Amino acid sequence: MTPLPLSGIRIIEPGQVWALPYAISPLAAYGAEVIKVESARRPDSSRGSPQPDNLVGEQPWNDGGTYHEANRNKLGISLDLNTERGKELFKEIVSISDVVAQNFPPRVMRNFGLDYPVLRDVKPDIIVLDSTAYGSSGPWQNYIGYGSSLQAVTGLTYLTGYEDGGPIQGGILFNDTLGALNATYAILLALAHRERTGQGQWIDLSQYEAGVAHLGEAFMEYEMNGVVPSRRGNSHPDHAPYGVYRCAGEDAWVAITVTSDAEWSNLVRAVGEPWASRRDWETAEGRVSQRQEVDDAIGIWTATLEKHEVMHLLQAGGVACGALYNTREVATDPHHGDRGFFSISQHPSPVGPRPHSAPLFGLTGVDRPPDGLAPRFGEFNGRVFRELLGRTQTEFDELIDQKVIADIPANPGVTPPPDPKGLLQMGFLAEYDVDYKARLGISAATGDESPGDQPND
Template structure:
C-alpha cells in the first residue's frame, strides 16, 4: 500500500529479484503517479493506465483495488496479510489508525508479520503526522543547506532524491528483518523516516559542527580539498563535462592532455593548495579550453590519461549509451494491451548477479487488473462473491471519479525551460533501442 516513490521503488526492487508483490490501490483516491508523464505527451482515454512514472515503479507486481472503508474490502486486506511475509505502507500514523491497520492490530492477524512504515519523519515524535514530499524532506534532512552556490539560495534536486534513498534503506531493513525472522520466527515493525534516511548521508556536516562548531555552507560545484573540480562547457549547445583533479599527478596528466598550454605553467597552479586558492582563475582558463572540445570524446581522452571526468549525460544520451547497452541496463517492457502503450525501455537494476540476476517479467498492472486473480486464485474467494464486490464498488478497474489529464504542450514546456529539446522522431529512436541486441 505505497504511493508515489518511496515504497513502490522498494517493492519494485524486491519484485525484480523474484518476490511476489501485490500492490493494493483505491479507485477512490488514485496513486498520484497514475496521473503524470504520458507517452508522446498524450494521456489517451485511460490516463491512469498510461502514466510513465507509475509504470516504471510498479512493474512485476500484481494490482488489486480495495475500498478499505467497506467491511469486505478490509476483510480482503487482512486475508492477504495473513498470507504475506511483508506489509509495506507509506501512510502517516493517523491514516493507519483511521483504517485500523496499525502494527499491533495486524500482529494479531499474523504474529510473525514484518511491517514497514515509510513516512516523512517517522511514526513517533511531534512530527509523526506531518505531510512530506521530496522537496520538504530534503530541506528538513539538512541536505538542502549544503546544495547551491555560496551566498545563494538552496537548490533542490530535480528528482525526489530522498524517496530513492529511503527506498534503498528500506530494502536493507526488510531483508535484515526477514533474516531475523528466519532465525528466530519473530516478525517486527520497521519504522522508517524518509528524512532521517537522507540525514544519514550527510554525517560529515553533522560531525563538522559536533567536533569544531562549524556549519557547512554550499560550495557550488567546487571541492573543499582539491582543484580543479567543477563542470565545464564543451562544444555544442548546453554540453558540459565534469572534471575532478585529486592530486598533483592527475593535474600533470590533465595538462598533458591539453598539450601543456602556457597557463598550466603558472606558479599559481603548481600545487593543490595553490590551485585551491586560485580556483576561480583556474576554472576560467580550463573552461576556455574545454569549450572547443566534444564532451564525450574529451571524457574518454581524460579517463585514458588517468583523470577523473564524466560528460554530463541527458536521458537521451543514456538510452543511446553503448556502455549501458552492453551491460543490459535498459530492459524492453511489453505493456498489457489494455494500457494502450507500446513496448518501452525502462531502467534495470544497478547490480548484476552472476547466478541469480533479476528480470522484468511483467509490466505494471492496469488499475485493478488482477482483482479476480488475487481474490480468486490467491485468497480462494468464489467468482460469485468477487462479482458481488465489483457491483458494490469494493473493487473496480476504473476510477470512480476519472481525472482529467491535460499535460502542457511540448512547445509550452520548451518556452518555460522545463525541457531542453523535444525530438519529433523519438518513437523511431525508442524502437531501435528496444530492437538492438544486448
C-alpha cells in the same frame, strides 16, 4: 527455470508514488510476489503521468510512465480499506503473507485499525515496514512529506546553490530514492532475522532521517568543528579543479574532479599544454587559493573540444571526468546498451513498446525472466480474491456491487498534459525530440541506436 532468490515471499504493498513502490520493485524483480493495493477512491497518483506521446487515452490511469517504471512484476488489486469488508479482506491477505509495506503517515494505518500491533495479532511473524516522512514517533510524525519538503529539512536544499545566491531545489527529488533504497535493505534484513529467529519485525523508517544520514560529510563538519557549511556552487573547499566546464557545442559540459596532487599531475600530462604546468598549481593549497584562475584556464581549454573528447582524454590519463548528459543522452548511451541496462517491454496500446531500466544490481547465476508489466488498475482482483482467498464468483460479484473492489478508479487523477512545443518556447524544456522513438529503437525506423535490449512519496 531455477527459482529466483525471493521466490515464495509474498509482500502486500499499499504504497503510492515513488519512495515505497520503487523500494519494492527490486524485490519483485527477484521473485517476491508483490500485491499492490489501491482503492477506487485513491488510486496511485503516479498513474497519471507522463502520458504516452503526450496524449490522454481512454484509460489514462493505466498508461502513466512513472507508474509503469516503479511497479513492474507486481500484481495489483483494488480494495477499499474504509469499509469493514475491505479491512477483513486485507487481514486475510496478511495472514498468508510475509511483509506489509506502506508509506502513508502513521495515522492512516492506525485509523484503519491495520497498524503493526493489529497485524501482528493476525500473523505473529509478519514483517511491517512503515516508510513515513518523519517516522512513527515524535512531534512531526503525522506531517505530510513530499521529496521537496523533505529535502528542505534534511539540509540538502540549503546546501544546494551558488555562493552568492539563495537555496535551490535539486533537479530531482533525491530523498525519495534514498528512502526507497533504505526500505529495500531493511526488508531484506528483517527477512533474514525472521529466518534465523522465527520472529516478525516492525520497521519504523523515517525518510527524513534517511536524507540526513546521506549528508554525512556536511554534518560531520558541524559535529566535529562547529562549522556550518555554506552553498558552494560547483566548488569544493579542499579540492581544485572541482566543477563543470563548458565544451564545444550547444549546452555541452564536462565535470572534472581532481582530489590529489598526483591526479593534478595526471591532468597536466593529459592536457599537454604549457598553461597547465605552472609551479604554483602543483599543490592543492596553490590550486585552491587560485581556484578561479585554475577554473578559467581549464574552461578555455575545454571550450575548444567536444565533451566526449575531453572525458576520454582525461579518463585515459587517470583523471575523473564525465560528460554532462541530458535525459536523451542517458537513454541512448551506448554504455547502457552494452550492459543491457535498458530493455524494451511491450505494453498494450496506446503505450506500446517502451524501454525500462533494469534492477540496480545483477546476481551471478541468477537468470531473471523478462519483466512483467505493471498491473492495470484492479487487474488481479480475480486472482487474489477468487483463487488466493477462495471467494466464489457470487461473493466476488457482491464485492464489486458493494464497491469494496473495482477495476476503474473513481478519480482517474489525470490532467491534460501540457503542449511540449509551448513548454519549449517558454524555456521549460531543453529540447523536444520528435524522433525519440527511432532513437530508442521502439519504432519501425532503422539505423538508430536502441538503449539495449497524498502519501509520503
